[in-house]
Amino acid sequence: MEHPLKTYRTKSGLTLETLASLSNSTAATLSRIEARKQSPSLMLVQRLVLATGGCLSANDFVEPPQASVVPPLEANAS
Structure with missing residues (x-):
């Protein structure tokens, strides 16, 4: 099952790099979250x-x- 973040990003036509920039993160971090290999911090x-x-x-x-x-x-x- 695809992660909701990836579903949103692809349907919105956003690249990992663009969403990373918008969220003050990195493309690598977002990729790991989408692959369910990392949980994001609350922030x-x-x-x-x-x-x-x-x-x-x-x-x-x-x-x-x-x-x-x-x-x-x-x-x-017993």
Whole structure:
């Protein structure tokens, strides 16, 4: 599933370099965020929300928790 940042950027016709300039970041950082290899800082999220005119929100940068499978507890065989 494509990261919302990449979806917004490509639909808006923005390059990584342009969005990086608008958000006071780097193209490399934005690329890692889009590839889900890096989580943005809260300050960068705020700058990206502003740079996109509110088209993205902080929720777009939060990954849903992964479901974990917890094995059932074994009964005590005393």
